[in-house]
Amino acid sequence: MTDLFIRKLKPQGIRTSYSDAQQIGLRLRVGANGHLTFAYHGRALNGTKKTVTIGDYPTWSLKAAREEAERIRRELKEGKDPNEEKRRLREEAASEKVTLRDVLDDYEAKMAGQQRIWTRSPKGRCEARLRIDAVFDKLLDRPVSDITVDDFAKGMRTYEPRQNRGKATAHGQTSRARSYLIKPLDWAARRNKFRKAGAGREPKVNTPDIRDTHDFAEDDPTITGKRTRVLSGAELAKVLPYLRYPAPKELKLVDVTTQDLRPVAMRFILLTAARRQEVIDMRWCDVDFEAGKWFKPKVKSKGQERSQVLPLSDEALRILTCLPGYQDRHSNAYVFANEAGGPAGNFQRANDAIKRESGTSDWHRHDLRRTASQIMLELNTPPMIVDTILAHTNALTKTGASNSIDHYAEVTRKIMLHVEDPQKIALDRLAAALDAFERMSEEEIKELERREEIELRRKR
Structure with missing residues (x-):
């Protein structure tokens, strides 16, 4: 040659x-x-x-x-292996140009539809990106391999929210953003659970481990971790009249109040002890009106994904039959839909309006689920039944029973069709208790508030 x-x-x-x-x-x-x-x-x-x-x-x-x-x-x-060396050099050169935004975009695309916090809402936003982009906005367009743990720590320390809802610090927001960012950085660097071949990002990018930063929420006495707020009886008596359909005009939620299903959706949360997102995602095809049951394709759980079949109280079924979509009941249509037919959103606005008109404060949608749970327990509902309704875990595991007992329980349910489901009994009793609170007169509410205040002082 x-x-x-x-x-x-x-x-x-x-x-x-x-x-x-x-x-x-x-x-x-x-x-x-x-x-x-x-x-x-x-x-x-x-x-x-x-x-x-x-x-x-x-x-x-x-x-x-x-x-x-x-x-x-x-x-x-x-x-x-010269090819391996060339591949390594190419990856190093490529990683120098990969920004934090690129890593987040790639991880969001990978996890969309698998994890709710990484799945975009109809408005085009996902929970994880909202938090991360807000706290670390100054780092998004920097090469991620150049960002240090000190840079992340500074971003959290100097973050100031655009809307301060009366909180002295933003440590809760920064702590959540920090938590959400851990997995994308691990995935990009093929670290921890992503270290196995094929599990991490291709090509690999060297990223800092944000676990090495301090979580400022740990030193914030106003952030206590697990929330335990439940509404008192007097608060329920004040709030329940606004949780109905059509939406009360005084809430001033939308121009056409008959189209706003958020208040009645919050009542449905109370009646079923369901999570807000489960109610938002509910479709007409998920409800068996003849059997009086609601099928949840996916419930929040640790480990393997689970579904749930929840019996509905008579009151919960009545509410569903009063909704505007009930007569047509298009199979895939949302039960609690917005005016455009999509899932209802911006519950914070409805929550604020209800608190304003009812004269209550310091509660949000998830507290309704916790309140329903507390009422059932105070009505002497067995904790295992409450756990089953809440779909926290397989309640039978708390008794020490083996997994095979699930099969026996399923067979028993099919044989004993004449026996009413204990979950249905518990939810009917819950509905009756809520009805009793709603029917209270102003004098009865004042007396209840007085007794609750005395009990609160006694506990202190």
Whole structure:
């Protein structure tokens, strides 16, 4: 092979190659369009065939290609893999350009539909990105491999929310953003649970471990971790009249109040002890009116994904039959839909309006679920039944029973069709208790408030 020989080569319409007689293993590949590329063909130490691309001609001269081919030959005999080294260098070069925003975009695309916090709402936003982008906005467009743990710590320390809802600090927000960011950074660096081949990002990007930053919420006495707020009886008596359909006009939620289903959806949360997102995602095809049951395709759980079949109280079924979509009941339509037919959203606005008109404060939607649970327990409902309704875990595991008992329980339910479901009994009693609170007169509410205040002072 000579330079003159190479320059005289013409395209043949098919790919061809020529071996160099001077440097064993060096080949010149001629593409169908005449593109010329040097490559080395040889065997590794274990005898396997290896092809290593050297580069294009004339960028690589014949002399330089021969020297590179000899170097590759020696590396292969020493047991090294030149292709792996080239791949590593390419990944390092690529990682220098990957920004934090790129990593988050890639992880969001990967997890969308698998994890709710990484799945976008109809408004085009996902929970995790809202928190992370707000707290670490100044770092988003920096190469992620250049960001240090000190940079992340500074972002959390200096973060100031645009809307301060009466809180002295933003440590709760920064703590949540920090928690959400752990997995995308681990995934990009193939760290911890993503260390197995194929589990992490391709190509790998070196990222800092945000676990090495301090969580400022740990030192904030106003952040106590697990929330335990439940509404008192007097608060329920004040709130319940606003949780109905059509939405009370005094709430001033939308121009056409008959289309606002958020208040009655909050009543449904109380009646079923369901999570807000489960109610939002509820579709007409999930409700068996004949059996009086609600099928939840997915309930929040640790480990393996689970579904739930929840019997509905007579009051919960009555509410569903009064909703505007009940008569048509399009199979895939949302039960608690917005005006456009999508899932109801912005419950915070409805929550604030109800607190304003009812004269109550310091509670949100999830507290309704906790309140329903507390009422059932105070009505002497067995804790295992309450756990089953809440779908926290498989309640039978708390009794020490084996997993096989699930099958026995399922067979028993089919045989004893005449026996009323204990969950249905508990939810009917819950509905009756809520009805009693709603029917209280102003004088009864005042008396209840007085007794609750005395009990509160006694506990203190």
